[in-house]
């Protein structure tokens with residue numbers, strides 16, 4: 570294993586220093602280390618994504634564990650949690666172990682599988698949560714993402730069940746009866762365009778119900794892709810009461826609005842939909858306040874034929890892994906401690922990933938990324954490592970280039986390029 574001297578690096582924006590990596594950990598000075606000139610670079614703990622779609626098994630034409638892992642490493646990530654809406658669904662020990670193993674084989678990030686809450690994501694019968702928890706994949710997050718666990722009794726039972734092993738239910742909050750046929754955010758723009766609306770209350774009503782259920786049974790709830798100002802208020806009150814709830818926001822909900830639907834380009838179609846400017850402002854403030862705990866990408870690759878078609882027929886979802894840090898930097902600027910907390914420490918804690926989200930002190934696992942905050946780049950979909958091309962940021966100039974990423978002391982990215 571190669572030893573590295575990362576020379577003149579700024580850890581979380583502090584005065585430049587030398588950082589050594591040896592034997593998989595941040596180490597005391599060693600001889601014969603490979604020198605990386607890190608003047609002007611900032612070191613962050615490796616980013617952790619609690620919400621990634623890798624599409625394998627089943628839609629390897631859109632993404633594989635390997636291509637998604639490469640996109641993640643290039644984005645500065647050292648761990649991603651892979652959502653269960655694959656084909657077959659990750660609702661058994663067999664499937665989660667397969668995804669976990671593929672992640673190990675790719676060796677670019679730690680791939681932590683998420684297990685489905687219900688069999689086939691059908692919302693009828695609870696999946697074998699215990700078997701997935703005790704499998705080699707060691708599943709702790711369970712989610713029917715893509716669908717809402719709409720049945721309150723099932724949701725209650727799932728919350729109770731995972732308590733035994735400190736698991737968490739990650740809810741895609743969407744009351745299905747309120748979003749039938751929905752194409753975009755319900756508001757002025759949907760009225761103007763004549764598209765069926767997805768009202769904010771469809772999200773807020775489920776979050777309100779679920780925080781009450783989590784409070785009632787004393788379990789952990791995680792809310793996926795929070796998108797409205799009203800949801801933030803429900804979460805703020807629940808947290809003030811001490812409910813064990815955490816929440817995520819995506820880079821796209823922190824930046825983009827429903828006005829983008831006006832061009833009918835399906836690259837902007839996503840679930841939950843892009844909302845209004847005032848929702849965006851509330852989400853930005855909630856991430857600062859800690860009412861929203863983490864930034865999660867909801868990286869949702871889709872094949873060309875599923876995206877480059879009529880708006881109504883296009884699949885919802887957008888790429889996120891390779892642009893998340895630049896988007897967050899463009900919004901918040903160099904608030905490195907905030908970024909490290911919301912994109913590494915807090916997500917590692919929620920996912921129970923020991924070894925990630927550390928403080929880069931001597932002896933801790935060398936999971937880290939080096940960022941050049943002064944570099945700017947134009948997003949070019951053809952240059953992405955993802956197998957899909959559905960980025961909403963094409964042509965945008967964004968700050969921050971990921972120069973290197975290390976997973977347990979092994980370089981996964983050097984000079985801005987994946988090493989394998």
Ligand SMILES: NC(=O)N[C@@H](CC(=O)O)C(=O)O
Pocket residue numbers: 622654714715716741838839840841867869870884885886887
């Ligand atoms: N976010 C999306 O619009 N799509 C996700 C599913 C989901 O996160 O709900 C997908 O799997 O494509």
Ligand SMILES: [Zn+2]
Pocket residue numbers: 714715716741793794840841
């Ligand atoms: Zn979802």
Ligand SMILES: [Zn+2]
Pocket residue numbers: 620622652714715867869
């Ligand atoms: Zn998702």
